[in-house]
Amino acid sequence: MKGEHLGEFEELTLLAVCAVGRDAYAVPVQEYAERASGRSVSMGAVCAALDRLERKGFLQSSVGEPTRQPGGKRKRFYIVTPLGMRTLREVRRVRERIWRAIQAER
Amino acid sequence: MSRPPLRPPLLGRLLLWLRPLGEHRCEVEDDLRELFERRSRDCGHRYASWRYCVDAMSLWRWAPSASRPHLEWPGVAGMRDDVTFAVRMFARQPVSVGITIAGLALAIALGTAISRLLNAMALRGPGVADPASLYSITVHNLDMPRLTGGTSATSGNWASQDYEVLGRAVTSVPLAAAVSVPERVSFRRADAGQRDEFITAVPVSGSFFRVLGARTSLGRTLTPENDQPGATAVVCLSHSFWTTGLAQDPDVVGSTIWLDDHPYTVVEVLDRGFRGLDPSPPALWVPFGIQAELWKARQVARAAAAGAEIAALRRQPALTPVQRARLDALQSELTSPPPRWGQPVTVVGRIEDGVSSQQVQAEVSSIAHALASERGQPGDRVPTVLVTPIASAGFSPELRVATATTMAVIALLVFLGCSNVANLLLANAAGRRREIGTRLALGASHGRIVRQLLTESLLLGSAAGVAGFVLATWLTPALARLLHLPPLIDFAPDLRVYVFAVGVTLLAGAFAGIAPARYGRCGDLLGALQAGRMGAPGALAPMRLRTVLVGAQAAGSILLLVLAALFARSVVQATSFELGFDPDRLLTVSVPFSRGYDSSRMLTYWEVALDRVRDVPGVSSAALVALPPFGGAHARQALTTSEGAARQYVLRNEVTAEYFEAFGIPVLRGARSLRRRSESMRRWR
Numbered sequence: 001m002k003g004e005h006l007g008e009f010e011e012l013t014l015l016a017v018c019a020v021g022r023d024a025y026a027v028p029v030q031e032y033a034e035r036a037s038g039r040s041v042s043m044g045a046v047c048a049a050l051d052r053l054e055r056k057g058f059l060q061s062s063v064g065e066p067t068r069q070p071g072g073k074r075k076r077f078y079i080v081t082p083l084g085m086r087t088l089r090e091v092r093r094v095r096e097r098i099w100r101a102i103q104a105e106r
Numbered sequence: 107m108s109r110p111p112l113r114p115p116l117l118g119r120l121l122l123w124l125r126p127l128g129e130h131r132c133e134v135e136d137d138l139r140e141l142f143e144r145r146s147r148d149c150g151h152r153y154a155s156w157r158y159c160v161d162a163m164s165l166w167r168w169a170p171s172a173s174r175p176h177l178e179w180p181g182v183a184g185m186r187d188d189v190t191f192a193v194r195m196f197a198r199q200p201v202s203v204g205i206t207i208a209g210l211a212l213a214i215a216l217g218t219a220i221s222r223l224l225n226a227m228a229l230r231g232p233g234v235a236d237p238a239s240l241y242s243i244t245v246h247n248l249d250m251p252r253l254t255g256g257t258s259a260t261s262g263n264w265a266s267q268d269y270e271v272l273g274r275a276v277t278s279v280p281l282a283a284a285v286s287v288p289e290r291v292s293f294r295r296a297d298a299g300q301r302d303e304f305i306t307a308v309p310v311s312g313s314f315f316r317v318l319g320a321r322t323s324l325g326r327t328l329t330p331e332n333d334q335p336g337a338t339a340v341v342c343l344s345h346s347f348w349t350t351g352l353a354q355d356p357d358v359v360g361s362t363i364w365l366d367d368h369p370y371t372v373v374e375v376l377d378r379g380f381r382g383l384d385p386s387p388p389a390l391w392v393p394f395g396i397q398a399e400l401w402k403a404r405q406v407a408r409a410a411a412a413g414a415e416i417a418a419l420r421r422q423p424a425l426t427p428v429q430r431a432r433l434d435a436l437q438s439e440l441t442s443p444p445p446r447w448g449q450p451v452t453v454v455g456r457i458e459d460g461v462s463s464q465q466v467q468a469e470v471s472s473i474a475h476a477l478a479s480e481r482g483q484p485g486d487r488v489p490t491v492l493v494t495p496i497a498s499a500g501f502s503p504e505l506r507v508a509t510a511t512t513m514a515v516i517a518l519l520v521f522l523g524c525s526n527v528a529n530l531l532l533a534n535a536a537g538r539r540r541e542i543g544t545r546l547a548l549g550a551s552h553g554r555i556v557r558q559l560l561t562e563s564l565l566l567g568s569a570a571g572v573a574g575f576v577l578a579t580w581l582t583p584a585l586a587r588l589l590h591l592p593p594l595i596d597f598a599p600d601l602r603v604y605v606f607a608v609g610v611t612l613l614a615g616a617f618a619g620i621a622p623a624r625y626g627r628c629g630d631l632l633g634a635l636q637a638g639r640m641g642a643p644g645a646l647a648p649m650r651l652r653t654v655l656v657g658a659q660a661a662g663s664i665l666l667l668v669l670a671a672l673f674a675r676s677v678v679q680a681t682s683f684e685l686g687f688d689p690d691r692l693l694t695v696s697v698p699f700s701r702g703y704d705s706s707r708m709l710t711y712w713e714v715a716l717d718r719v720r721d722v723p724g725v726s727s728a729a730l731v732a733l734p735p736f737g738g739a740h741a742r743q744a745l746t747t748s749e750g751a752a753r754q755y756v757l758r759n760e761v762t763a764e765y766f767e768a769f770g771i772p773v774l775r776g777a778r779s780l781r782r783r784s785e786s787m788r789r790w791r
Contacts, residue, residue, distance in 0.1 A: 044164025074132075
């Protein structure tokens with residue numbers, strides 16, 4: 001279903017896809033998420049998150065050309081959709097609003 | 107010395123292999139291997155192996171979606187790959203592929219061209235609305251007044267005067283009529299200095315286009331008001347004539363054209379595909395009433411001119427034989443009652459719901475009987491009225507047989523082309539057994555192999571189909587000219603022809619690909635990988651099939667040769683057919699007189715022409731004949747014996763005294779009791 005809220009790991013995965021930019025497939029997304037979060041991220045979790053994000057309409061995938069190595073396979077690349085970007089910005093605004101409120105109380 | 111590549115741990119590979127991943131397997135395996143190699147490089151083999159197993163286990167918690175929102179439809183990517191591969195493979199052998207496509211394209215072009223001719227001549231209707239409700243109303247054995255006096259019995263057509271009676275009296279159906287034989291008229295546009303050309307025109311009733319439901323391309327349709335005495339002379343153009351003769355002039359409606367030196371205003375251009383009641387459409391249609399009015403006006407003008415010419419001839423001190431004959435003809439013409447304009451016409455009616463053809467037949471029969479008794483027709487000769495659907499009238503049993511025969515020949519031609527393509531693809535498949543065997547070994551399914559081979563054959567068939575269709579656009583008019591088909595028939599393809607061309611193309615491609623696809627999908631991997639070696643299993647199978655295909659091609663070619671030989675034999679027999687006269691060194695001349703020539707001027711012309719032809723060196727005899735043999739026209743005459751026995755009808759002709767000598771027709775008995783030349787020519791039409 002499109003347009004649902006983002007889970008914590010989904011947000012992490014979506015941000016990683018955004019950060020990787022072009023040629024974002026499962027491997028660089030998993031490495032970035034692991035590096036950024038500082039914790040171990042399994043491939044199964046990344047694949048599941050990418051799949052869910054695509055079903056929700058936050059990501060769009062396409063199968064690219066085979067890699068130039070001998071026996072190279074075709075990879076599935078992901079890009080963030082406009083809906084995904086809007087959702088990320090909204091989540092960021094919510095977090096910043098809450099932090100401003102916390103800092104104002106203190 | 108390079109180190110061997112590191113392999114992921116067996117446990118991880120086992121976990122991955124056991125997990126059903128469907129279409130995601132390849133990319134997941136590739137991603138895990140890439141991660142394993144990077145971690146091995148960065149963090150060591152043990153860490154990489156451990157993470158590999160964790161990742162493989164984590165995939166068991168992932169439920170891949172059954173249908174991912176792809177950017178492309180399922181199967182399209184595969185089909186696109188097949189087409190790309192096929193194009194690359196054909197590009198490696200351009201000459202043989204080009205020859206194959208050319209051969210199949212020629213067969214498809216011939217088939218498409220013949221189908222276009224057949225469609226235009228027989229299958230496509232006359233371009234009328236709801237042809238099932240249109241009926242032809244014919245009458246037989248009704249005495250019809252002739253233009254030059256007397257009567258002749260109808261054999262289907264009505265006299266135009268009788269149609270006027272029908273039009274007023276018949277109430278059950280709306281009627282329309284058209285002159286049965288198109289007239290030749292001279293045509294020119296209003297431009298000064300343009301040379302006249304001769305075209306065909308058909309006089310019709312004012313209700314003709316409305317009853318037939320003809321659609322208008324430009325202008326407005328003819329109405330019964332256009333058919334009234336005193337109405338403006340108007341004309342309706344056929345789409346073919348507007349295209350070929352007037353270059354599709356968009357301003358033609360309202361312009362003036364000249365027919366037989368009389369101005370007509372163009373009011374309508376009929377829709378493409380409308381051809382009236384004849385297989386070949388005329389150039390234009392004119393209302394009955396206009397022709398009758400013009401005929402009357404010409405009679406008045408002729409009478410005045412005849413009077414002046416008689417006076418001039420009488421002032422001559424001495425007359426030559428030609429002048430005397432001319433004077434006699436003019437005097438006879440002035441003393442005879444002027445004939446009314448009348449032509450044999452074809453009558454049609456549109457029978458609506460609630461009215462039966464029997465009702466119409468009964469109503470029209472009663473009118474025909476009344477006309478017969480009015481003309482004093484004997485009671486033993488009862489006019490017969492027939493009401494038959496037009497849709498069935500055109501497609502006769504003979505035409506069905508000819509159509510079926512032609513389609514069979516087309517099918518045979520396309521079969522020969524397809525066999526050629528199948529042979530090529532089979533040879534190709536045999537040479538690709540190693541490739542196919544490798545693909546099978548890598549996990550390709552039989553269906554995938556079949557799809558690839560069928561895609562290749564369909565691609566060849568499509569290329570040949572496009573080339574054949576383009577070739578047919580040139581071939582069709584060339585064939586039409588070769589067969590002397592009427593020039594104004596529209597041979598443009600319609601939906602039926604497109605469907606035929608696409609169907610033939612797809613069938614040709616599929617048929618050509620079945621044999622190599624059936625052979626190529628064989629699952630004998632060992633035989634496939636051993637292909638080309640002596641004694642390899644399965645090496646003989648494609649050879650047998652190719653032999654069968656070559657044999658089929660030879661059989662088809664021989665059959666076509668036999669058909670061609672039989673046809674040539676029929677043509678030879680037709681040329682040696684006993685004609686009943688001697689055609690050796692026999693020449694015929696016909697002159698298309700325009701409306702400016704009345705019967706007396708024509709008479710004078712022929713008298714002078716006959717004398718001059720006799721004087722030409724080498725001419726042994728010359729004669730005039732109204733209806734030359736094999737000219738396609740005939741006339742019937744009522745005949746009764748001197749004892750007043752039952753009347754019968756015979757074919758008659760009008761000839762001069764030298765006719766039998768000129769044609770080499772032996773007279774078996776009696777003197778050549780023909781009328782004097784001047785008397786026979788006086789009855790000349």
